[in-house]
Amino acid sequence: MDPVLIIALAVAVLAVAIVILVVVLRGRQQPSPTAAPATPSVGALAERLEKTRAALGGRLKGLLSRGAVDDDFWTGLEEALIAADLGVGATAQVVDRVRLASPTGADEARSAIHDELLAILSGRDRDLHLDGSPAVVVVVGVNGVGKTTSIAKLAARLQSSGSSALLGAADTFRAAADAQLRTWAERVGVEIVSGQSGADPAAVAFDAYQAARARERDVVIVDTAGRLHSKHNLMQELGKIVRVLEREAGSIDEVLLVLDATTGQNGTAQIKQFTDVVGVTGIVLTKLDGTAKGGITVAIEQDYGVPVKFIGVGEGVEDLIPFEPRAFVDALLADA
Numbered sequence: 001m002d003p004v005l006i007i008a009l010a011v012a013v014l015a016v017a018i019v020i021l022v023v024v025l026r027g028r029q030q031p032s033p034t035a036a037p038a039t040p041s042v043g044a045l046a047e048r049l050e051k052t053r054a055a056l057g058g059r060l061k062g063l064l065s066r067g068a069v070d071d072d073f074w075t076g077l078e079e080a081l082i083a084a085d086l087g088v089g090a091t092a093q094v095v096d097r098v099r100l101a102s103p104t105g106a107d108e109a110r111s112a113i114h115d116e117l118l119a120i121l122s123g124r125d126r127d128l129h130l131d132g133s134p135a136v137v138v139v140v141g142v143n144g145v146g147k148t149t150s151i152a153k154l155a156a157r158l159q160s161s162g163s164s165a166l167l168g169a170a171d172t173f174r175a176a177a178d179a180q181l182r183t184w185a186e187r188v189g190v191e192i193v194s195g196q197s198g199a200d201p202a203a204v205a206f207d208a209y210q211a212a213r214a215r216e217r218d219v220v221i222v223d224t225a226g227r228l229h230s231k232h233n234l235m236q237e238l239g240k241i242v243r244v245l246e247r248e249a250g251s252i253d254e255v256l257l258v259l260d261a262t263t264g265q266n267g268t269a270q271i272k273q274f275t276d277v278v279g280v281t282g283i284v285l286t287k288l289d290g291t292a293k294g295g296i297t298v299a300i301e302q303d304y305g306v307p308v309k310f311i312g313v314g315e316g317v318e319d320l321i322p323f324e325p326r327a328f329v330d331a332l333l334a335d336a
């Protein structure tokens with residue numbers, strides 16, 4: 001073979017190899033985009049809402065399979081909705097409106113129930129508004145509802161969508177609270193600012209805000225002590241945390257009230273008690289995987305008008321998902 005041709009071939013092979021090497025190295029240097037924790041499909045969500053689905057969907061299926069839309073149907077529908085903890089107001093509204101739709105058979109009745117549940121949940125602003133720099137999110141709620149774990153899940157969600165978060169451990173009331181948040185922070189790879197046990201929680205919130213600002217983090221999420229709404233001092237203390245953050249940041253972007261769905265209707269009184277002290281912007285409804293009372297979601301929005309922004313459907317870090325009414329209602333009625 002012509003030596004010139006051999007050299008030309010070798011040069012061409014070398015050039016191709018260099019191009020491939022450059023492309024591979026560049027690919028490595030790019031921070032690999034981490035996918036945001038996926039929002040489950042209706043099927044997966046239905047699985048998580050298994051208890052409510054079995055209770056409500058199962059009852060409705062029994063009713064609808066009779067085929068007749070008669071007095072027994074209306075009584076049964078009311079009972080099924082009340083049993084799922086929709087509350088008196090939302091139950092009455094759904095029953096009245098389904099009646100007005102005058103369904104003649106099971107399919108029409110099912111679709112009217114679906115539409116009326118969805119109507120109660122529609123038209124609310126469920127976005128997290130994180131406008132400040134850093135944006136300030138304060139998480140409040142009574143003992144054991146899932147504040148700390150929801151914060152970790154939310155931080156993981158924010159980080160994986162490209163926002164940097166910093167956690168403030170302003171629960172200085174319970175001895176192990178700081179360690180719990182720290183463990184989660186390490187697990188999801190997010191920074192944390194905490195204070196001594198018994199320190200002034202408002203001072204910790206202040207430090208966390210300042211650290212987030214100095215380090216140019218996008219969001220600071222402040223964990224607070226689980227307080228019994230009846231404990232006056234703790235509620236006052238919460239008011240102080242909020243005032244300090246408002247003073248520093250100008251305004252608080254989100255105050256998320258965490259409610260435990262397993263407490264059903266008993267838990268909704270907390271909404272008023274907390275909104276009297278702090279301006280709640282959204283609800284995080286946890287433990288929906290562990291209850292047949294998932295209808296509480298509808299009761300909250302019907303009775304209090306505060307949007308449910310996230311739902312907790314398990315203990316894993318990916319188990320906090322943005323609340324999507326249509327997927328939720330589809331999942332609830334998956335069996336009906």
Ligand SMILES: Nc1nc2c(ncn2[C@@H]2O[C@H](COP(=O)(O)OP(=O)(O)OP(=O)(O)O)[C@@H](O)[C@H]2O)c(=O)[nH]1
Pocket residue numbers: 141142143144145146147148149150171174177224225226227286287288289290311312313314315319
């Ligand atoms: N099954 C299930 N468990 C959850 C969910 N969210 C939280 N939990 C569990 O609820 C328990 C209490 O959660 P925490 O995050 O410690 O609650 P907290 O509100 O911070 O509690 P205090 O700080 O003591 O007031 C933990 O065992 C969590 O794993 C959820 O969506 N589903």
Ligand SMILES: [Mg+2]
Pocket residue numbers: 147148149171177223224226
């Ligand atoms: Mg906690």
